Amino acid sequence: MRVARLLLRRCLSTSSFDPRNAIHEKNSSINAFVHISDCPPTIEAETSSQSACSKPLQWTTVAVKDNICTSDMPTTCSSAMLENFTSPFDATVVKLLKRAGADIVGKTNCDEFGMGSLNTHSIHGPVINPFQTLRSAASVSWRNREKRTAGGSSGGSAAAVAADMCDIALATDTGGSIRLPASYCGVVGLKPSYGLISRWGVVSYADSLDCVGLMAKSTFQVRRAFDVLETPDPNDPTSVSKRLREATAGVLREFSPLKRRSPFEDSQLRVGVPQEYFAQELSPSIYNSVRTILKALKDLGAQIIPVSLPSTSYALSAYYVLASAEASSNLARYDGIEYGTRIPLPPGSDSRKASKVYSHTRTQCFGDEVRKRLLLGTYALTADAFDNYFLQAQKVRQLVRNDFDRVFRWPNLRTAEGLSSSSLSAEGVDVLIHPSAIRTAPLLPRETASTATKSSMDPLDTYLQDVLTVPASLAGLPALNIPVPTIQDDNVSADSDQDGWPVGVSIVGQWGCDRLVMDLGMVVEVAMLSSNTQ
Template identity: 40%
Template structure:
């Protein structure tokens, strides 16, 4: 095995385009790496070795024809909630254990059009509900930095896979932090784009007003490359923004003062706000230290740092855990054992068949959320829970909008804790929910945000989250890239 599995997308692309390596070599190296570490990391639910090598051969032909794009021939793992034609898409659930989609998600078609090589499907919490990947019906994933600890979730497979160098990058989905939080816990870059920027067509629905697909990569440049490939208007998704394509790579620039957001400001300097509410009680001291050091680095780069307040932050968790389960209870009603998926047949009664199908097909967390959502939407409780949460959602949005009159971006911890031991929080749902306290307000407001590695707490990676106004991906990437250029954290790799 060579060291090709360690390359970033942009490094691999340079060497592929120059003819120094082939996609088949790169793909084989990743597959060997998978064979070497997967029994310990367990980031995959399906490994698509044969298809990957076939795609690699096609990519090599395309490169030989001078048609190579930045992602051509580069291996990717795709979260198992994103539909892949002809390849099992289980959502980490017994319910869809044998489900084989008959169409690709738009993001998958977009990657394939670029000549991507898919090496497999990523492990996840069942239906993306969870923060540790322990809710997968099939197996847990282990954090490559400490195999006794969780990788975060729900896209824990993707983050662990990229950190363990089993694929060059991954696609995850983020409903309340499910890309950014595992990226933070595994020491890689994770981005949730503005709601509507990336098509949700073919993303199996959890909470439709919050779900968004995002990249998990080794550095910010790679993140921009993937964003370039997956963004764009999709007529198959009615919430897809009618945006003209942008070149996110062109947005990367070392100087913070040239941010387009900073233009027109009196000093022409980027202003970054630090919301005190995100430095919560119970935050680990090592996480706080790493994030504060990261904020200092942003200041050294020329940004002005100012304290800001988002007083509705303390209501975000309750707001989210009413809205997301409500939408989930509606979306998951489709699993009735009739059209696809697991089906309990050993009864003559239709209602009993459905109840047993859902009893045996769903795991405990999914059942909890369906029940919670059913309660919040049921007559007599709708106003007190669902309507109230939607009103609070308005206030949370307005809070962000007000703060973005004052500053160009926000910086916060991504997660108040570093990776925790497997099994440590599975007994108490509320403790697990609290881990997403810094990420879920962003989904509630539909904002873009990125998590970048900013240090270590007792040997475990820590992530720093940047949040911007709607469609400010270019500025966020620019700030994140400038920070990355000034620090070495993204270069750290776990020993496996």
């Protein structure tokens, strides 16, 4: 009940004042927003009208990641290439939000074209993680607090939610770009099943992996927006058909182990714990958080089952080959000819070849990380490398999918269409649970430059982080990050890694099981709340 009341209050909290004042105020220290919209005049007018109340997202403030096109605000993708670019059209997701009555308050910071894990590769500067530890909150002024990353690439969206600058944030996730910042900032983040939410108007990084997802303080809020956005879009060729959506919903209705009233009584929720996700690099605090959640679920009657996903170790390299290859293709359009920034050649240089004009603009306007991935991707697609890199990576991707299909008791309705929904297999699990990140949010590079903790910025280390999020991306599965309340246990020694910063746990389901994953997310939230209040 308490949760419900809490949620209700949150839903209605934004109706009485313009949230933009608070956004402006907070943004100067967090840098979550890169553009804040004007207050829509319709809000005042509509609050009184009856029909407005029927809109599902009325009075809800929503922030939109800056790689999602909006016709009334710039869409920069945090790149100098699109610094002054405003799209002539709204992305389908933006249109759906507007139609549902949402108040789109602005565009959020991100890594350039979604490439990065720390939200430091941005022309708008890094996002500062707004989280306040119990230790720092009261005594230390903002200016003097340690500045940690919000994670990337959707760092702005995560920080905006964490700092109460909006109710819900739209973000994108290609290899973990929602789940990682959600974990670092302590918010809920959903990367839905591939194909459920339209990508029309979402600036492509790697088409076969890109997903639009949602962030909020609670799974309930995420779910509200998901219900608005989960609809077929004829403009997106990868958008799943109405027929398949209905079939999936039917299977879920029939077999969901989470019956509304008594979640675990008559059904055995089977929770898988993939052993490959508990690597050496995992810090003990992360390990403990997962244990907390698993214990809570076990207490509720769920079965905890260790499972193995043997292809996990290959997933990361496959991901970087595929994502970079697709990026090198998708970003080829930024040449400064039709739109975007164009850096004129210095006077006197040879402009007869178009390639000179292009390379000049592209070299100047793309940031380091983007340039690095474009070169890697370009190489992976060359005739000599294609078989060894791109094709191999495609094969690994299939192995990763097979791994998941083997451990889940749910059929993969996307790849095994027409499969009868007569029963679930007795073996296998309903969901997987694993840590979302190998550690808490690292310090921002500026603060670490001269110290020994420099390793937090080691590129290989940031890639290693992706081990935990990339497999679900390769397989197109729904994955939800749930923040685990920080254990303020006096018995825990002042261990260096028990820093009080947020830690998240991922719930991963079979393709199409997004609502099952969210249902479980809500169960976990309630369990955590009640365990906290005990």
